[in-house]
Amino acid sequence: MRTWYRYPVPLILAVYLVIIAVPDQAFAAPLTVAVLGGLIVVAQQSQPGARLPNRMAWITAASFLVVVGLIAVITGRSTALNVVTHAATAMMCVYALVILVRAARSASAVDSTVISGVLSVYLLLALVFASVHALGSIVSTHYLAGGPATTPELLYFSIITITTVGYGDLVPGNHLAQGISAVEALSGQLYLASIVALVVGRYRGARG
Numbered sequence: 001m002r003t004w005y006r007y008p009v010p011l012i013l014a015v016y017l018v019i020i021a022v023p024d025q026a027f028a029a030p031l032t033v034a035v036l037g038g039l040i041v042v043a044q045q046s047q048p049g050a051r052l053p054n055r056m057a058w059i060t061a062a063s064f065l066v067v068v069g070l071i072a073v074i075t076g077r078s079t080a081l082n083v084v085t086h087a088a089t090a091m092m093c094v095y096a097l098v099i100l101v102r103a104a105r106s107a108s109a110v111d112s113t114v115i116s117g118v119l120s121v122y123l124l125l126a127l128v129f130a131s132v133h134a135l136g137s138i139v140s141t142h143y144l145a146g147g148p149a150t151t152p153e154l155l156y157f158s159i160i161t162i163t164t165v166g167y168g169d170l171v172p173g174n175h176l177a178q179g180i181s182a183v184e185a186l187s188g189q190l191y192l193a194s195i196v197a198l199v200v201g202r203y204r205g206a207r208g
Contacts, residue, residue: 008100008120011039015127020152028151029085036092043099083138090131097124104199118199122162122191129184130158136176145173162188 015035022028100117133154137143144157149170157170161184172178 008039008042008096009116009123011035011042012120012123012127015039016155019130019155023150023152025081025085025151029081032085033088033092036089036096039096040092040099043096043103079138083135086131086134086138090128090135093124093128093131097121097128100124115199118195122188125187125191126158126162127155129162129180130155132180133158133177136180140174140176142173143177145171158184161185164189
């Protein structure tokens, strides 16, 4: 059962790659949601007693894919497509995040598969905040200083924010962006300093 933990990280990185390599939302939106749907199915199987296939996981993933696909066909590159895509991405990431956290908590021992799940949560946090930043840029003008940002740029901004790198090439442009960025930076550092450190410490202790 826990061998399913091997796959979340590659799937999450695949989502990153789609967002970066396919900036056209008309093509990227359905593909992103499809990969996230696969992530939900995989994450579902990491839970104790999970059976393949899990109908709820498949139904959830397929429903999001159908909705986003229809909007992509009907509206193309409109604001509606961007809103639905980013909202669906955020919801699916949170759904997968919750599943992975529950599976990690129920694990009887800390090993490399559990650490993979915990790191997956960190990568998902960056994706969730990237979607929140994207929604913020839609509802708020001058969200980032220097003008509108593309989806790849917003993912990049989320990554440098959650890791507190802060290069300064992309910066918040208003109070909404500042508030969300502050929450993301604190969430990333608290997660690394508490959860990841605790899990890695127990893993080393178990090996010793």
